[in-house]
Amino acid sequence: MKQATRSLLQGLLLSCLSASVLAASMDASNQEGINAGKSADGTTSADPNGYFDNYSADAPQRGYYSGPTQTSSNIDVKGQTELSGSDLGQTARESYVNNPADKLSYDSDMMKYSDEIRENANAITGVNGSQCVAQELNKTTWTTHRCEMATPLSQSCTRKATIVTTGSYEEYGTQLVLNARDVTGRKLDNWWMQYDFVVPEDGTISSGTWEFLYPREPSYHGSRLDYSIQAFGQTIRTKINYSGTLSIPAQKVTQGQVISVLFRYNTDGHYESGRDGTMNSLANGTQVLRITFPMQAVRDTVTAGIEWTNSCPADMGDAVKMSEVCSDPGGTRSVTVGGKAYSLYSDCWGYTTQWNVFEDDTNTCRAYIDNPNCSEGTRTCTQKIGNLCVYSQLTYQCAHTVKSTGYVCGSEFYCSDGSCSAMQAGQNQNFEAAVSQLAALAAAGKDFAGMDPNQVTAFTGKAMACRKSAAGFSNCCKSGGWGQSAGLAHCNTEEKEIGTGKEKKLVVKVGSYCSKKVLGVCLQQKEGYCVFDSKLARIVQEQGRRDQLGISFGSGESPDCRGIKVAELQGIKFDHIDFSDFYDDLNSNIKLPDQDALNQRITSDIQNSLKSGD
Structure with missing residues (x-):
């Protein structure tokens, strides 16, 4: 009793030790996870190369996904194209369409006689039973038949519209030119003139040059009077045929933004006529007021259009178009490229067309298909459309069984009717075939x-x-x-x-x-x-x-x-x-003698023989 108690205590002690070791291991793993979590600063990212073999950030399938704002995709069209165009897809379709399932009929004579042989095995071999046992004998011969069969082929094709964009955004160097002759000035108080310029495109401008010129006499600088130019918060005083630098910090301008330049003729008399004369001179080019800034602009050459993709699973050849319906309703759809949305309208975004590729109901194999004693032998495709077989020539092998009755006595079989000899010949004595030839x-x-x-x-x-x-x-x-x-x-x-x-x-x-x-x-x-x-x-x-x-x-x-x-x-x-x-034609034309007439003739012949003493 003490020994048993001691063994039990030792077992419990070992269990506790094992549990302690396991708990220590789990605690260590838990602590390792906590430490890893604390060390993460929220900016780390997993490296896919560390998780996936042969990882590629630019996989070919990337072209099927154009971002979260993409509303139309041609991935289904691409899939249908692969199914009909790739070697693997064509092989799969051809195998599915052209290869029929094997047929095994349990109603055939061969299967039935096989069951009978199995059930009567003892009697056939004489293992038990009486000395002689009545038995039915079966002999099977085969005939080969040719036939033709067509497979009608209709195809449903799709035409799908997707929005595609061409071009890109590109940065290039140009100039922003503010020329007073290009716009119409307007009069302000105190004899100032204002010229408003509209920025033609987005870009960034930096320090440029200003010019006030009198092209007819480049060396003339005028009298004691001068002119004032105000632009970008700066005022410049100048005489005729002078130029200089207009220093500004680099700044972005946007298409449609208005930049104003003010100009004044600082005369000490005849203010109105001096202002009006100056405006006319700037308008007709006699005088030139021009400010030019170097500019880095972005050229947007992106254009959007609708592209139609046709997808048919087979070579249409001379297929006849039977019907076409809109399977993807029309409306306005958009795609976003480079942060800019492009919207286009279409009356219909997808059509489904029914084509009659091959129409034929020829099937001279029906009698053999329906006969459980016939099985398909060979199938030769005589007409294809693409990879799909639409007309085939087939051979069928049909079993013909002849029965005979007799008795099994020991190891010998004794025929009880005259059909045994025909069975022993091993051939199908086909009278119809001989007569047909x-x-x-x-x-x-x-x-x-x-x-x-x-x-x-x-x-x-x-x-x-x-x-x-x-x-x-x-x-x-x-x-x-x-x-x-x-x-x-x-x-x-x-x-x-x-x-x-x-x-x-x-x-x-x-x-x-x-x-x-x-x-x-x-x-x-x-x-x-x-x-x-x-x-x-x-x-x-x-x-x-x-x-x-x-x-x-x-x-x-x-x-x-x-x-x-x-x-x-x-x-x-x-x-x-x-x-x-x-x-069928041969048998329908065979005329057997009328049975009553035949009986009367035999009776008549017998009576005539009796009368004549024969």
Whole structure:
């Protein structure tokens, strides 16, 4: 018991010692802070170099801030410019717009069959259960399909006004000249004359010179009479053709300040005529009364104006201007430079403009996108505007699963129907693809039959164009809705034919171009197409001529829809063409015999055979 008590006391003692040491340390730190505070006199300032690495007092971003009185800034315009113009910004936008998200569908047959295999693993491998277990077998094959997809692109651009100043305040040397001839004198009491001078600009003047001259006779000094000059609190008495120094302390003068100089002819008779004669002589230059001061003036060359900055996130090219609204209301705004405020008025300080850069609703990939058994393979951009892809050619890979039933007995599988052999062949026995290839060759043969193979061509199309992207104008290049949309009533016959051809999958888009431009601004765009008579013609032209042989369809303004020559047709690999768009037409034209008629024929044949004894 005593040992335990002793241990407890030792522990408490050590705790107290530790607490005392900690308290002493805190007291020392506290005292250090108090001493530091007392030593500060209120005029010290922190040195940023001591706190921040690579500190610069003249960072490039300083240009975005023009002081606390700045009311307009173009930092948002600069940011948008960086986003659309810098390599990093372009890469980010291109990656976001052009790269679609990966699609993983849990509704696909492959995912469902994978779950079934996992759930029935024991039965498949014969680990448990009866000797023979009924089992369903699945075999998946893949087909590749080509399609095209457009991405409409509209851009919102801004035009922002900011007040900018040019010039500066600069000090320069000049003179302040007070010449009596330059102003009109006025008469005072006691025959004095007063001349008032207005200071033209701010500055500092110092001691100068005075002059009273008679230019016609520089050596003449007059009679016994003299003249009095009063300026800057001093009085000077002089005769004609004398000059001297007027000593004054250096002093500031301001623009608009009035400096008065008094002058008197000290005659002893004829006072009025002497004064009036002197005023006339000073006015016409016969006599000269002039005081000149050296002056250090400040020249203000600062002028303010409104500068407009355009910001668009993409290359507008032949974009069509759809609308423009004032997004920053007008009024008077000011900036302060060198302590002086400059105010300017604008009806609007910022506009937001909507541009239609690219308008197209082509999407022949919809069936594959909606099919959970299809996944995107490759995507090739075939048309770009700036760094943004607006038209792409895609390939999709689609899974086709064949089912077969049978029994698993031990390690052997026994097929219970005739589909196992097709599964073992490892190929998709696509009857439609084979018939489509034969149909394409047959259609070409009809064009070539009885004609000179060097002159005739097959699958010839027709060049057409439609209007789109015009302010206040419906798109006459739509891919659907031609039977329902009243807004398309004004479209012409050719445009309606293109629309109908799109719905029937008979057209190939060649390109777009600006068809109407005024003062460098595109007012209307058009699209050029090749329109064919059948899906077979379009498929062979598109995938055979363009994709395999690399023969272009020309330009949107001048489509080349010529037929395919015999030599060119021989170079096309028909087993590489995707005819899936033709399958619906093929299946709809297959006519099966009427079941009742077939039954009657079989019954009739049997009865006839019985009657004849066969």
